[in-house]
Amino acid sequence: MDATREARERGWVDARPVGLVDALVSCVRLPRVLFERRELLIAGVRRDLGARFSGTVLGRVWPLVSPLLLFGVYYFLFTRIFGFRLEGLDPERRGAMGVYMFVGALAWTGFAEGVTRASTVLVENGTLIKKLAFPSELLPLQVVLASAVTQLIGFGVFAVVATVASFWPAPGVALLWIPVILALQLAFTYGLALLVSAANVFLRDVASGLSLVMTVWMFATPVFWMPVREVLPAIGPWLPWIERNPLYSLCYAWRAVWMSSAPTVAFPHTIGSELLAFAPWAVGAYVVGATCFALVKRRFADEV
Amino acid sequence: MDGAALEVEGLGKAYRRYDRAFDRALEFLTLGNAKRHREFWALRDASFTVARGEAFGIVGGNGAGKSTLLKLLAGTTHPSAGRFRLNGRLGALLELGAGFHLDLSGRENLALAGALMGLSRSEIRAKEAEILEFAEIGEFVDAPVRTYSTGMAVRLSFALATAIDPDVLIIDEVLAVGDVYFQKKCVDRVLDFKRSGKTILLCSHSLYDVRNLCERALWLDHGRVSGLGDATAVTNDYATFEREHAGADASSTPRPGLPRVLAARIRRRRDGVEVHEIEAGESIDIGVWWENPEPTRHALQLGIGFLRQDRTLVSAAATHVDGASFDARSGSATLELEQLPLLAGQFTVLVVLFDGDGVHRHHEYALDRPLTVRARTKELGLVRVPHRWRFAPLEAPPKR
Numbered sequence: 109m110d111a112t113r114e115a116r117e118r119g120w121v122d123a124r125p126v127g128l129v130d131a132l133v134s135c136v137r138l139p140r141v142l143f144e145r146r147e148l149l150i151a152g153v154r155r156d157l158g159a160r161f162s163g164t165v166l167g168r169v170w171p172l173v174s175p176l177l178l179f180g181v182y183y184f185l186f187t188r189i190f191g192f193r194l195e196g197l198d199p200e201r202r203g204a205m206g207v208y209m210f211v212g213a214l215a216w217t218g219f220a221e222g223v224t225r226a227s228t229v230l231v232e233n234g235t236l237i238k239k240l241a242f243p244s245e246l247l248p249l250q251v252v253l254a255s256a257v258t259q260l261i262g263f264g265v266f267a268v269v270a271t272v273a274s275f276w277p278a279p280g281v282a283l284l285w286i287p288v289i290l291a292l293q294l295a296f297t298y299g300l301a302l303l304v305s306a307a308n309v310f311l312r313d314v315a316s317g318l319s320l321v322m323t324v325w326m327f328a329t330p331v332f333w334m335p336v337r338e339v340l341p342a343i344g345p346w347l348p349w350i351e352r353n354p355l356y357s358l359c360y361a362w363r364a365v366w367m368s369s370a371p372t373v374a375f376p377h378t379i380g381s382e383l384l385a386f387a388p389w390a391v392g393a394y395v396v397g398a399t400c401f402a403l404v405k406r407r408f409a410d411e412v
Numbered sequence: 413m414d415g416a417a418l419e420v421e422g423l424g425k426a427y428r429r430y431d432r433a434f435d436r437a438l439e440f441l442t443l444g445n446a447k448r449h450r451e452f453w454a455l456r457d458a459s460f461t462v463a464r465g466e467a468f469g470i471v472g473g474n475g476a477g478k479s480t481l482l483k484l485l486a487g488t489t490h491p492s493a494g495r496f497r498l499n500g501r502l503g504a505l506l507e508l509g510a511g512f513h514l515d516l517s518g519r520e521n522l523a524l525a526g527a528l529m530g531l532s533r534s535e536i537r538a539k540e541a542e543i544l545e546f547a548e549i550g551e552f553v554d555a556p557v558r559t560y561s562t563g564m565a566v567r568l569s570f571a572l573a574t575a576i577d578p579d580v581l582i583i584d585e586v587l588a589v590g591d592v593y594f595q596k597k598c599v600d601r602v603l604d605f606k607r608s609g610k611t612i613l614l615c616s617h618s619l620y621d622v623r624n625l626c627e628r629a630l631w632l633d634h635g636r637v638s639g640l641g642d643a644t645a646v647t648n649d650y651a652t653f654e655r656e657h658a659g660a661d662a663s664s665t666p667r668p669g670l671p672r673v674l675a676a677r678i679r680r681r682r683d684g685v686e687v688h689e690i691e692a693g694e695s696i697d698i699g700v701w702w703e704n705p706e707p708t709r710h711a712l713q714l715g716i717g718f719l720r721q722d723r724t725l726v727s728a729a730a731t732h733v734d735g736a737s738f739d740a741r742s743g744s745a746t747l748e749l750e751q752l753p754l755l756a757g758q759f760t761v762l763v764v765l766f767d768g769d770g771v772h773r774h775h776e777y778a779l780d781r782p783l784t785v786r787a788r789t790k791e792l793g794l795v796r797v798p799h800r801w802r803f804a805p806l807e808a809p810p811k812r
Contacts, residue, residue: 121487122495123424148527155516155524241487242528310440312433406490409483410427411436 126403135398141243148242152250157257175214175262176269182209203275204371208363210266212331215362218259219297219355220322222252226301227308227315234412244405245398248301256294266366282365285379289361292383292390296354299393302401309411310404329355338373354389357382417580417611418462418485422494425480426451454480455635458494462613462628467606469622469629469643470615471650477635478615482584485613500579500611503529514558518549518568521557525572539575546597547571567594574601580611599625619647619757624792644790651758652689652784654721664776671704671712671765673777678761681748689784692796693751700763702775703742711768712740716747718759718783726759726794732770740768753796756787 126134142149160170183206226248230237233247270276308314328350335343335350343350350356364379428449430436435448455477462468472478483489485498512521522543526536544553547567549560557565574581583602602625605612616622622629622643629646631639638653639646666672680687681695690696698716717728729747731738738745760782765774 119497119499120495121484121491121497123491123493145527145530147533148524151524151527155513159515236528238483238488240528242530307440311437313437409489 126406128399128403131399131402132395134402135395138245138398138402142245142249145243145246149246149250149253152246153253153257156250156254172261172265175210175265178213178262179206179210179266179269182206182213185209201277201370204367204374207266207276207367208334208374209332211263211363211366212329212359214259214262214266215293215359216326216329216331216355218256219293219358220326221255221258222297223300223304224315224318224322225251225255227304227318230305230309230408231312231412237412238409244408245302245401248305249298252294252298252301256290256297260290263362263366277368279366280368282368282379285361285365285383288383289358289365292386293358295394296358296386296390299390299395299397302397303393306401306404306408309408325353325355329353329359331359334374336373336376351385354386357386357389361386415464416461416497417464417466417499418468418496418613420458420460420494420496423455423458423481423484423491423496424453424493425455425477425484425489426453426492428452453492453635455484455632456493458630458632458637460630460637460640462611464499464611465606465609466628467602467612467614467626469626469647470613470632471617471619471622471629471647472632472638473654475634476632478632479584480635481632482582482613482615486582498580501577503573503576503578503581512557512565512569515556517556518544518547518553518560518564522568522572525569526576529572529576531576543568543571543575546575546601563594570598570601574605578610580613581605582613582615584615585617619651620792623647623790648756648786651756652786654758664773666775669705671702671710671774673763673765673775674701674703676700676716676761676763676777676779678779678783688779688781689786690752692755692785692787692789692791693753695748695750696752698747698749698761698763699744700747701744702765704740707740707742710740710774712738712774713766713768713770714738714745715764715766715770717762717764718754719762720794721758721760721782726754730764730766730770732766752785753798754785755791755793755796756785757794758782758784 183203186205186209187203229247229251230244236242236247237244267279271278304314304318330350333340335347335356337344337347360375360377360382361379364375364382367374369375369379429452430439430449438446439448454475458477458481470478470481480489484491485496486502512525516524519540522540523533523536526539527533531539547564547570549564549568552560552564557568560568581602599621602612602614606625612625614622614626626643628641629639629643630637631646631650633653639649677686677699678688679685679697679699680690681697687696700714700716702712702714704710704712713730713732715728715730715732718726720726761779763777763779765777766772767774
């Protein structure tokens with residue numbers, strides 16, 4: 109063991125398989141590797157975002173259009189048509205349901221789109237992996253970051269519109285939570301992204317199966333519904349299970365930020381306790397994902 | 413081994429082959445406990461050392477393991493056996509245009525590919541002017557790579573790979589593309605590299621390039637080392653071996669009732685022995701036997717040519733060109749070739765029976781084994797043109 113390690117330090121590349129210890133070590137070193145390649149990463153994210161709208165007349169305006177439209181629809185649908193009104197709302201918070209749905213949908217999409225697109229990213233970039241030696245961990249991170257950026261643009265649009273049109277009180281100190289929530293969300297999303305992207309190299313059914321899983325997961329997450337007895341009386345016995353869903357905590361945290369935890373009926377917990385519940389998921393997902401990825405990544409070039 | 417740029421010890425690579433996608437899934441789901449693959453060794457037991465500043469050639473047929481070896485060294489795939497060590501920064505030109513995005517401009521691609529190779533943005537920017545100057549793509553630099561000609565894309569990636577100033581440069585079949593002018597430029601740059609003490613690994617189908625640029629060479633066959641040593645000796649051995657592959661498919665199928673070649677043989681003039689291998693400059697005679705079922709209907713012309721392996725006709729003799737008339741009945745002929753001026757290489761010998769005008773071809777017959785010419789000298793080119801040198805001091809500038 110010591111002999112091989114010493115040999116490796118002197119620059120030998122050998123056929124020794126990657127063991128669990130090596131994989132765990134590389135999982136600790138990964139953030140540094142990614143940071144060293146940040147220029148490549150940024151360029152990749154930019155290209156990823158740019159490619160979606162390249163050749164369109166509106167170009168960079170498009171990413172702003174979709175959250176605006178989305179918000180308009182949610183606001184209109186859930187506040188005006190379905191008349192989801194909560195008891196004891198301030199007059200200035202009449203749009204609460206619309207904001208609730210919108211923020212939840214953005215948080216969900218930011219996560220789900222990253223994982224879903226990551227599942228195929230290694231296979232799609234097969235030629236790159238075969239021809240160039242670079243850390244393949246960058247590829248899933250690129251799509252995860254791209255979808256997170258889309259999500260943040262959505263939040264930004266919301267914040268500006270809410271302030272300018274003054275239909276929703278500006279968020280307060282809760283904004284300070286954003287870096288924490290974002291970091292945990294990225295760790296969780298990236299962990300799952302690493303896992304599914306690696307698995308899909310060997311079993312192409314993973315990507316197909318994943319879209320089904322994501323659909324079920326979305327409905328199990330309170331994106332378009334409110335998991336409180338006051339709104340859904342029948343929810344009672346299911347609540348402990350629903351609250352164990354990491355995405356429940358994530359959506360909850362984002363909502364608490366943008367809605368300043370009001371109306372109180374929708375926020376039975378504190379933002380800190382939700383993040384405390386989410387943090388182990390985030391760390392766990394990252395460790396499992398990065399370790400599994402490190403165990404099999406050597407074979408990518410042969411299998412894609 | 414301090415002077416070594418590359419040390420390879422027992423290196424091997426096995427690819428896994430699965431008969432069905434299901435097998436791969438099963439093996440994956442059982443975490444490799446259910447072995448459902450067959451191993452295919454693309455490279456096995458390769459051991460060699462390349463000294464710093466040496467140019468080292470790698471030759472072999474398709475599927476011999478050359479690309480696998482280079483991929484292992486470049487780090488895009490990992491060894492299944494053995495080990496290797498590279499000392500210094502590696503520049504790999506595995507495939508031209510690899511990593512180029514067709515929709516991005518040349519300049520953007522440069523930044524991207526450079527970043528993939530591990531260069532920082534400022535490093536790339538510092539090299540940009542030099543790269544663009546070498547690549548000579550002019551105003552196309554800001555146009556999408558989609559609009560580039562093959563030559564332009566090739567130039568850009570060659571310029572990039574060599575501009576990063578690697579200590580060890582891996583070149584895979586690159587010198588064969590692009591126009592002659594650019595090929596020369598590439599070769600010049602490779603020679604510059606060599607002169608500045610860098611190490612070069614050159615993988616090429618062109619035995620000429622290997623012989624010309626490299627001191628030593630490795631010959632791979634079916635994943636194993638078949639030869640290792642002096643570049644001229646190894647490429648000659650390889651050329652000799654390769655004769656089994658060439659030639660046979662150059663023949664056409666004779667049609668019933670039409671004239672056909674029955675046989676053809678090459679004999680060495682000095683002892684009359686039938687040969688498939690000669691020294692450059694030897695005299696040979698090529699004998700041809702044919703039959704013509706209906707001499708009254710089908711007049712004949714006879715041609716004998718030497719083809720290079722890429723099917724380029726190097727030289728040919730034909731009766732209708734030479735004005736040599738002969739009887740159209742079944743018979744035989746001998747072509748006498750004095751001091752054959754072909755230089756080292758392998759040549760398919762093709763015998764053609766034409767109609768009387770020398771236009772329509774009745775039958776093309778390639779000798780089942782190509783003619784291998786071995787050169788004792790390092791003369792360059794395909795043929796030896798008789799020549800001599802004269803020198804004189806400069807008295808006046810040359811007049812037009």
